Amino acid sequence: MSENLIEVRGLTKKYGDFVAVNGIDFHVQKSESFGFLGPNGAGKSTTMRIIAATSQRTSGEVSVLGKDPEIQGPQIRAHLGVVPQQDNLDAQLTVSENLYIYGRYFGLPSKFIKSKINDLLEFAQLEEKRDVKVEALSGGMKRRLTIARSLVSEPDILILDEPTTGLDPQARHILWDRLFRLKEDGITLLITTHYMDEAEQLCDRLMVMDKGSIMAEGSPAALIKKYSTKEVLEVRFGSDRNAEMAPAMQQLCERIEVLPDRILLYSDDAEAVLESIVAGGNHPNTSLVRRSSLEDVFLRLTGRSLIE
Amino acid sequence: MKTSRAVAIAERRVGQPGERYYAGRARAVMERSFIAFRSSTWLIILSGFLEPVMYLFSFGYGVGKFIGDIDPGTGTMISYAAFIAPGLLATSAMNGAIYDSTWNVFFKMNESRLYHGMLATSLGPMDVALGEIGWALLRGFIYATGFTIVVAPLGLIPSWWGVLAIPSAVLIAFGFASLGMAVTSYFKSYQQMGFINIALLPIFLFSGSFYPLTVFPGWMQGVIKVFPLWHAIELIRGLTLGVVNAGMLTHVAYFLVMIICGLFFTTRRLNALFMR
Ligand SMILES: Nc1ncnc2c1ncn2[C@@H]1O[C@H](COP(=O)(O)OP(=O)(O)OP(=O)(O)O)[C@@H](O)[C@H]1O
Numbered sequence: 001m002s003e004n005l006i007e008v009r010g011l012t013k014k015y016g017d018f019v020a021v022n023g024i025d026f027h028v029q030k031s032e033s034f035g036f037l038g039p040n041g042a043g044k045s046t047t048m049r050i051i052a053a054t055s056q057r058t059s060g061e062v063s064v065l066g067k068d069p070e071i072q073g074p075q076i077r078a079h080l081g082v083v084p085q086q087d088n089l090d091a092q093l094t095v096s097e098n099l100y101i102y103g104r105y106f107g108l109p110s111k112f113i114k115s116k117i118n119d120l121l122e123f124a125q126l127e128e129k130r131d132v133k134v135e136a137l138s139g140g141m142k143r144r145l146t147i148a149r150s151l152v153s154e155p156d157i158l159i160l161d162e163p164t165t166g167l168d169p170q171a172r173h174i175l176w177d178r179l180f181r182l183k184e185d186g187i188t189l190l191i192t193t194h195y196m197d198e199a200e201q202l203c204d205r206l207m208v209m210d211k212g213s214i215m216a217e218g219s220p221a222a223l224i225k226k227y228s229t230k231e232v233l234e235v236r237f238g239s240d241r242n243a244e245m246a247p248a249m250q251q252l253c254e255r256i257e258v259l260p261d262r263i264l265l266y267s268d269d270a271e272a273v274l275e276s277i278v279a280g281g282n283h284p285n286t287s288l289v290r291r292s293s294l295e296d297v298f299l300r301l302t303g304r305s306l307i308e
Numbered sequence: 309m310k311t312s313r314a315v316a317i318a319e320r321r322v323g324q325p326g327e328r329y330y331a332g333r334a335r336a337v338m339e340r341s342f343i344a345f346r347s348s349t350w351l352i353i354l355s356g357f358l359e360p361v362m363y364l365f366s367f368g369y370g371v372g373k374f375i376g377d378i379d380p381g382t383g384t385m386i387s388y389a390a391f392i393a394p395g396l397l398a399t400s401a402m403n404g405a406i407y408d409s410t411w412n413v414f415f416k417m418n419e420s421r422l423y424h425g426m427l428a429t430s431l432g433p434m435d436v437a438l439g440e441i442g443w444a445l446l447r448g449f450i451y452a453t454g455f456t457i458v459v460a461p462l463g464l465i466p467s468w469w470g471v472l473a474i475p476s477a478v479l480i481a482f483g484f485a486s487l488g489m490a491v492t493s494y495f496k497s498y499q500q501m502g503f504i505n506i507a508l509l510p511i512f513l514f515s516g517s518f519y520p521l522t523v524f525p526g527w528m529q530g531v532i533k534v535f536p537l538w539h540a541i542e543l544i545r546g547l548t549l550g551v552v553n554a555g556m557l558t559h560v561a562y563f564l565v566m567i568i569c570g571l572f573f574t575t576r577r578l579n580a581l582f583m584r
């Protein structure tokens with residue numbers, strides 16, 4: 001039997017009259033890596049903050065490790081490592097002091113924390129910046145420090161809100177690698193991201209949100225299978241002609257998406273679709289056949305493209 | 309699931325009253341202030357301490373020369389300096405407590421995301437409130453102690469009851485720090501914060517540091533007696549001059565209420581601002 005670490009039922013969050021999260025249900029199992037996808041303002045961070053017991057819900061039920069975050073906030077937070085979307089490092093302190101005092105907030109003994117600081121600095125690749133004030137770090141370094149800081153309390157659940165935003169590709173890959181290892185150690189991950197490759201790499205299961213509601217949920221492969229075709233053909237006729245060509249393209253495949261710069265044709269055999277376009281006497285400026293990705297699922301569900 | 313240390317520590321408070329707001333770890337918040345303070349400038353700290361000392365020498369010994377010895381209403385003549393010393397002691401405690409609980413807190417609340425960070429851990433809003441207030445109190449305590457060390461050898465604390473002036477100063481500083489942080493947590497702009505400074509000057513000048521309240525008409529005395537500094541001065545002056553009576557417990561009660569209200573509203577406000 002699998003254990004539900006997090007259970008959410010009918011969760012609603014309003015800011016004044018504005019409904020940021022609109023009656024969502026989901027659950028996360030132990031050692032699972034669960035991703036939140038969705039356009040800006042979908043309600044991802046809001047949902048994460050409620051689970052992290054740093055925001056109060058308007059209605060619905062939330063249980064984290066069998067506890068209610070409204071009642072046992074500090075005890076739930078003791079299990080969590082949180083990387084918020086917006087860094088909240090202590091600008092007046094140095095890098096190592098930040099790690100130290102964060103551990104103290106959890107009540108950990110000084111010695112215990114000090115024995116961990118070197119590892120955490122290495123994790124963040126900030127050994128050289130040890131005694132530097134946080135305000136003097138670059139954006140990506142701050143992000144890395146925030147991630148390292150979230151591990152000081154040895155959390156059971158890591159809540160990462162766009163953890164790799166601002167990281168260079170190398171640092172991103174290193175982080176993915178670390179997260180994989182943490183997952184193997186049994187840590188449960190909750191991740192928000194706007195990078196589809198990250199979601200595909202890291203998440204066992206994903207939830208696509210839009211305007212406060214859940215649009216879809218499932219493993220990356222299942223989502224692709226359900227909401228997209230096997231393959232996609234991308235054709236470009238030039239930005240002025242794309243819209244004009246759309247009706248003709250519509251005939252040739254299951255579904256199309258017309259983007260400003262290109263048309264996406266969804267079919268299980270994209271090569272054949274391309275052939276029939278050409279047979280019909282139309283010659284796209286460029287064409288590309290590729291496999292469907294989460295990108296396409298996202299586009300279909302939210303009507304918005306990420307790569308812009 | 310293996311229980312981490314952090315969890316084991318947090319679990320100790322299961323079922324305790326207020327477990328949602330208080331994790332019993334205000335110390336960690338004070339420790340943070342201490343670490344930040346180590347690298348700050350001592351000069352600012354010193355200037356806050358010197359202010360009442362300079363008042364004492366300029367007024368106590370300067371103006372005091374003109375006035376000569378006075379009867380503070382006890383029948384015994386004392387020097388003017390001995391009359392104002394307890395007033396300035398109470399003011400030291402107030403100033404020290406106000407510095408850290410107002411402007412510094414305002415900065416932390418509005419310019420940095422410090423409290424967001426703290427409240428993402430197993431601390432609760434009351435830990436943050438108590439930790440910050442405790443730190444501010446400490447400064448008030450240090451100022452008051454420093455002031456006492458300066459004035460006691462000068463013979464300005466004639467009674468042995470004066471020993472109780474230090475714990476009283478802690479109480480007073482605690483009250484002002486609580487109130488200061490509570491008020492600050494409701495203020496949103498620098499203009500509003502400016503009111504604190506504007507309000508402090510008349511409170512300092514009229515609360516009976518330099519002359520007894522009896523110089524004012526009755527209605528004005530009534531108004532002044534509402535303000536905390538008057539209670540603080542009455543309490544400390546009673547102790548340093550050795551004029552002790554049960555009525556002084558009202559001053560103690562006044563500060564206890566101030567502490568409780570300040571803590572309550574600060575906690576509530578932190579919760580509303582950072583856990584919304
Ligand atoms: N503190 C707040 N007060 C008022 N409205 C808020 C607050 N926090 C979030 N919102 C609103 O709630 C909605 C959801 O915000 P949220 O931060 O959860 O979005 P998100 O999915 O994380 O978006 P992004 O990808 O931009 O991070 C937004 O419309 C936002 O304006």
Ligand SMILES: [Mg+2]
Binds near residue numbers: 044161
């Ligand atoms: Mg967000």
